[in-house]
Amino acid sequence: MLLTQEQRGKYLVIAANGRLDATWADYFADTCLDHIRNGHHNLILDAQELSFLSSAGIRSLLRINKEILSVKGSFLIVNSAPFVAKTIEMTGFKQWLSEQLPEEISTQKTNQLHSEVEKTETYVLNPSAMLTLSVVANWQPWQSLTPDKTYKLSFPNSVFALGIGSASDNFDEAKLSFGEFIAVGSHVIFQPPEVKSRPDYLIAEMDYIPEMIVIQALCCQGEMSHLFRFSPEERILSFTISEIIDLVFSTTKSNSVAFVILAEVDGLVGATLIQSPGQKSEKDIMPFPEIREWLSFCGDRLFAGHQALVFGIATRKESDVKHSLLRPLPANPEISGHIHAAVFPFQPLQNGKIDLIKNVQKFLNGPPPEALLHLIDDDRPIVGLGQSSFIRGACWCAPLQNKEGLV
Amino acid sequence: MLKIYAISKTFFPNTVNEVRALQKVSLTIEEGSFTAIIGTNGSGKSTLLNAIAGTFFPDEGKITLDGTEIINWPEYKRASLVGRVFQNPFAGSAAEMTIAENIVMAMRRGQSRPLRQAVTLSVKEVIAERVRLLKMGLEDRLDNPIGTLSGGQRQALTLLMATWLKPKLLLLDEHTAALDPKSAAKVSELTKNIIQQEKLTALMVTHSMQQAVDLSDRIVMMHRGQIVEDYRDEMKKRVRVIDLMETFDRVQKRELFDESVAALLEKQYV
Numbered sequence: 001m002l003l004t005q006e007q008r009g010k011y012l013v014i015a016a017n018g019r020l021d022a023t024w025a026d027y028f029a030d031t032c033l034d035h036i037r038n039g040h041h042n043l044i045l046d047a048q049e050l051s052f053l054s055s056a057g058i059r060s061l062l063r064i065n066k067e068i069l070s071v072k073g074s075f076l077i078v079n080s081a082p083f084v085a086k087t088i089e090m091t092g093f094k095q096w097l098s099e100q101l102p103e104e105i106s107t108q109k110t111n112q113l114h115s116e117v118e119k120t121e122t123y124v125l126n127p128s129a130m131l132t133l134s135v136v137a138n139w140q141p142w143q144s145l146t147p148d149k150t151y152k153l154s155f156p157n158s159v160f161a162l163g164i165g166s167a168s169d170n171f172d173e174a175k176l177s178f179g180e181f182i183a184v185g186s187h188v189i190f191q192p193p194e195v196k197s198r199p200d201y202l203i204a205e206m207d208y209i210p211e212m213i214v215i216q217a218l219c220c221q222g223e224m225s226h227l228f229r230f231s232p233e234e235r236i237l238s239f240t241i242s243e244i245i246d247l248v249f250s251t252t253k254s255n256s257v258a259f260v261i262l263a264e265v266d267g268l269v270g271a272t273l274i275q276s277p278g279q280k281s282e283k284d285i286m287p288f289p290e291i292r293e294w295l296s297f298c299g300d301r302l303f304a305g306h307q308a309l310v311f312g313i314a315t316r317k318e319s320d321v322k323h324s325l326l327r328p329l330p331a332n333p334e335i336s337g338h339i340h341a342a343v344f345p346f347q348p349l350q351n352g353k354i355d356l357i358k359n360v361q362k363f364l365n366g367p368p369p370e371a372l373l374h375l376i377d378d379d380r381p382i383v384g385l386g387q388s389s390f391i392r393g394a395c396w397c398a399p400l401q402n403k404e405g406l407v
Numbered sequence: 408m409l410k411i412y413a414i415s416k417t418f419f420p421n422t423v424n425e426v427r428a429l430q431k432v433s434l435t436i437e438e439g440s441f442t443a444i445i446g447t448n449g450s451g452k453s454t455l456l457n458a459i460a461g462t463f464f465p466d467e468g469k470i471t472l473d474g475t476e477i478i479n480w481p482e483y484k485r486a487s488l489v490g491r492v493f494q495n496p497f498a499g500s501a502a503e504m505t506i507a508e509n510i511v512m513a514m515r516r517g518q519s520r521p522l523r524q525a526v527t528l529s530v531k532e533v534i535a536e537r538v539r540l541l542k543m544g545l546e547d548r549l550d551n552p553i554g555t556l557s558g559g560q561r562q563a564l565t566l567l568m569a570t571w572l573k574p575k576l577l578l579l580d581e582h583t584a585a586l587d588p589k590s591a592a593k594v595s596e597l598t599k600n601i602i603q604q605e606k607l608t609a610l611m612v613t614h615s616m617q618q619a620v621d622l623s624d625r626i627v628m629m630h631r632g633q634i635v636e637d638y639r640d641e642m643k644k645r646v647r648v649i650d651l652m653e654t655f656d657r658v659q660k661r662e663l664f665d666e667s668v669a670a671l672l673e674k675q676y677v
Contacts, residue, residue, distance in 0.1 A: 299663035
């Protein structure tokens, strides 16, 4: 089977030449799914040269259609030979068939295989929206823990938070299970601090609002003011976290910001607790190699091709918002920040203006998260892994309104 | 039952090429259990097998087999108790000798082999009966030199020879690694059947995590001359290849966590 693609305005026209049967169905579906992943959400299959369509071929069309529906795109089949059209009609998918190309389609080939979204596009959600940052609990490694240093934090819709906490409801149990968490839109993802465990999550449902006992938490309350979308172009293949933070600063026109990113990962660099700090009885520094028993470092740039939900807080040097939980990023020491990322298997995001909470829900209703990392900027000479970076995605952001420092 | 107490082996000690292949490894293999040893290249898994087989003497430690201390026994003496199948299908048999002659040698492992005709008609019948169980049609080729067989056929025969006299311990050293996928699957199946039927105590070194999960009832993971994970009982029943991969990944990540990473985290992890 030979597949040729042509971008025409917002549509990607794929001409298929050959048989769409069991031999070629997976190749065809994988090629189309790759296009969807790369941001082409309006596909037209030109079936003029398609000589055969089997049930395996129909199944591949269904896979493509399902993916397109999940991102609210469109899928059409044009110029089908009578046999192919009849097969599609008889299997109940007549709605895919069209006798002609959509009216609004560009008559000429446009940019080569370019995504329909520009490098960045910005949407103003609520120009006056702001977030109030508070440091709810302030555990610093490797202080001893007592109940009075913990805080019970609940996560209604308007709260965005990150830190270290436990889903247990009393201190005695919680002290064995404090790990990193991220909370967005009343959904909490947390990493139990065991070498072999996977992240778990709490989803708000009906009257239930997730709660955690936290020992460290940066908590923002309010709503996001802007959304911008980013995707690669010819010269920029990925965006580092500090480049995205720069975009957040310029979008919000503020020196102190909070942001949520949903994006395809190019590579993540970070660390995770593998023992609960509650199990440490004395306040002291953690020397090497003992620290290896408490923290796991990624060791490589991980999770390329996965999707990440990131929440972070960043401030510029000149901002009034300063705190020891906000540490300078070596890639740009003018910026201090604290960022956590939860990693999911890849799911495409709809193009354009999308809703944060609905998309977080969509991710949590899909395959479970695979990891949760405190992002680190690895600036070690020669062996350093660099910053975490992302290929394409969406970033919701808002300025912090802590005019007089932290509350 | 095999008991290994804190054995260590360092190759080329006090030189730039020093390799600490085994570092105080202790392991108890229960009678009738089938244990797989997995690990990265150079992790010490084959060295452990060789230490048990007596290929070399460890620098320190003890090995007992069924209560007998064998640490000072030479390799040929241990062979009376230990059956062994090597990675190289050509290593466990004599190419110029016929299938029957090779098997007759195995039938008298650890016993005296006086100078008289060994391959008699009655012996051949016994051999044909056992070889038929391999379902490879080799029972009709007992007079052919074993060197004329394919790697898979030869390895199947080597396995049969190693278990002809029920050994106290069967050592399998990546015994399917040099075979094509179909032959490897066949030899794996044979291995499982023979070990189950004869209720053998077996130790298998393998690079195939799928094989470790499918065949064995216990999985020991080695790294840098030490045992880093031991999946047994309920843990073994629920372990999957992906879990083993994750454990490998974790072990290697830990390796990359050096002082420079510790310094990095001290600055940035709050």
